[in-house]
Amino acid sequence: MIGFTANFAEGKIDVDVNEIEDACWFHVDDIPKLPGKKSISRALIDHFIDKHESCD
Numbered sequence: 001m002i003g004f005t006a007n008f009a010e011g012k013i014d015v016d017v018n019e020i021e022d023a024c025w026f027h028v029d030d031i032p033k034l035p036g037k038k039s040i041s042r043a044l045i046d047h048f049i050d051k052h053e054s055c056d
Helices: 040-055
Strands: none
Touching: none
C-alpha cells in the first residue's frame, strides 16, 4: 500500500469501487474517528491536520 497527498481545487470524488469502498471530504474540525497510529491513512490524516490547523 502507498499513500500520497495532492492538491484538489474542487469537484466530486469519483470512487473506483474496485479499489475503494467509500470516499468523503471532511473539514479539518470535523474529521470522524481516526484509524490506528500505525496506518498509512492515519499518517496522511495527521499530516493534513498538522499542515492546516494553523490556517484558522
